[in-house]
Amino acid sequence: MHRLILVITYRGDFIQPIIAKAGPAGYGIYPMHEIPLLQVSELTGLIKNLLEGSLPAVRVEGELSNWRPAPSGHVYCTLKDRDATIQAVMFKGKALRLAFRPRDGMRVRASGAITVYAARGQYQLVIESLEAAGEGDLQALLDQRKQRLAAEGLFDLDRKQPLPELPERVAVITSPTGAAIRDILNVLRRRNAGIRITILPAVVQGDEAPAALVRQLATANRYRLGEVIIIGRGGGSLEDLLAFSDEAVVRAVAASAIPIISAVGHETDWCLVDYAADLRAPTPSAAAELVSASSGDIRQRTATARRNLEHGVSARLSRAKYLLGSFSSQSLALQFERLVQPFRQRVDYSREALEYGIRARALVDRNRLARADVLLRAADPQAILARGFAVIRKQGSRQAIRASGELRADDTIQITLATGSAGAIITETRA
Structure with missing residues (x-):
């Protein structure tokens, strides 16, 4: 039985891959047009041997994105530049020895090896060591924006408004279908079912998100839809949360006449809205806890x-x-x-x-x-009569007379006073 291997040959200026069969006497070559039929696992195994054999050690620089520590202690992330991305993993033992705290947007240098995860047919970088190489382009942009807005005073503590102690009305600006709104509603209903909740649906990710958030902030303020506003969404990468660092959104939050709680992502996620809001909650659920105290x-x-x-x-x-x-x-x-x-x-x-x-x-x-x-x-009829007024009705009618045109000469009328009543006969009427 022969074992198949993938061989790379060079012909002129191009590379030609061919399949070889390995046996006791060496290996023979199959031209590509005579390639034998392979199982998926066989093909993936060939690719795995080729990549891992050709790239036993690499060193790459890129921007860190979607840094996700797992419960197991391993860390998953993405390295990217302007034109490409690569998935990466750093196992627990290496991650524990990191000399700095990585975060999305940082520019890093990673050393490790390329491996193929055969079960999914994916290749990834297994990071052996990681070092900071400076801030990524996106993080640097956000840092510059933060410094500029802070210099204008948008994040000053003396601008912060106190939260109402026992709010009866809460406005929530978030996606109507995300996990954040479910968490907020569950907490509010459990802790204080009497709070009136107004949901202002908004896109929270993508190009349309900043305009949607600004529009709903303006609506909440214009119609005073709550004594406090919760604005937020679930967790995500730096790019996922980018709308909440948009300059227009930050300015709208800072200008709100209604106190705002920022509840964007998880406890480790930060965006510029957190600095402009009157209070930052680590999660949407925590924001609901803050406004439902009683x-x-x-x-x-x-x-x-x-x-x-x-x-x-x-x-x-x-x-x-x-x-x-x-x-x-x-x-x-x-x-x-x-x-x-x-x-x-x-x-x-x-x-x-x-x-x-x-x-x-x-x-x-x-x-x-x-x-x-x-x-x-003030609306009591008896109080009105006590001030000198009277109620006039035709004899046998319960309808009060409001104009002289309703009466005719010789009509019998009943006059009700503050105390008692009297009867009379109309002798003449005048308009």
Whole structure:
């Protein structure tokens, strides 16, 4: 039985690949037009032997993109330049020894070998070592934009608006079909189903995304669709998140009259909107947690602090009795006070926050009731009669007379006053 191998031959100025059969007496050559039929695994094996044998070690420079650490500890990424990309992997042992923290957009130099992943028919670069070679073109562009906008004051802390403590209306600007909106809705419904949510759908990736985001930010502000705005999307590479670093989007976020929470990607993802927003949340779910805090949360934290206080005091007392048994009662009491004082302060702070939240909500509700009472009293017919007015109806009719043209001479009318009523007969009418 013969083993097939791929041989590269040179004829004149071009390369001709041919299939060879290897046997005990050497190998024989098949011309390409007489090539035998191969299985997919055989062909992939030939390509694997050719590439890995021809490129046992390479060194390449490019821009890092889509840097993705996996749960296994391996890291997957892409190296690219203006004209091409190559997939790459760095295994756990090498990744742990990195002397810097790689990020999308960096320009790097990678040393390693080309391998073929036969199961998918793909080739990739297995990185043995990685070193920074400077910022990539895209990252450098974003850094320049960041410096310019920061110099204009768009990221200054004194521009930041405080978030409302108990918002009743939240506007969300994101893709209506992405994972981000599902996460936000799940958290808000679980924590505070009473919050009114307005979803402003927008394209979040690609050439159309910046204009869509700016348009929805303007809509939210024009119609005051929320007391706070969440703008964001799920995670992605530097290129995927590029719309959230667009200058027009950043300026629109900075100019918003409504407080904005930026919730773009994962905790490690950053974009320029994060600097312009009033608050950055590491994920869309975290943004929903921030806007759904309520008096119930405060009560829960108070109860948790109380339980922690009780457990902590009990545990520390037991340990103190064991370690400080020879101490005097006076010194033990002093030590106890030092231990519990921070917990007492925490409980006091939580109680004050709870009481403040309840008083504020009660004041709002009381004012609403007072305004409603004033309106109801003003519309009370009896109050209108008490000011000297009367209601005139024809005898036997419930319809009030509004004009003299509805009456004729000799009509009998009923006059209703603030107290009592009277009857009368019309002698004449005048327009």
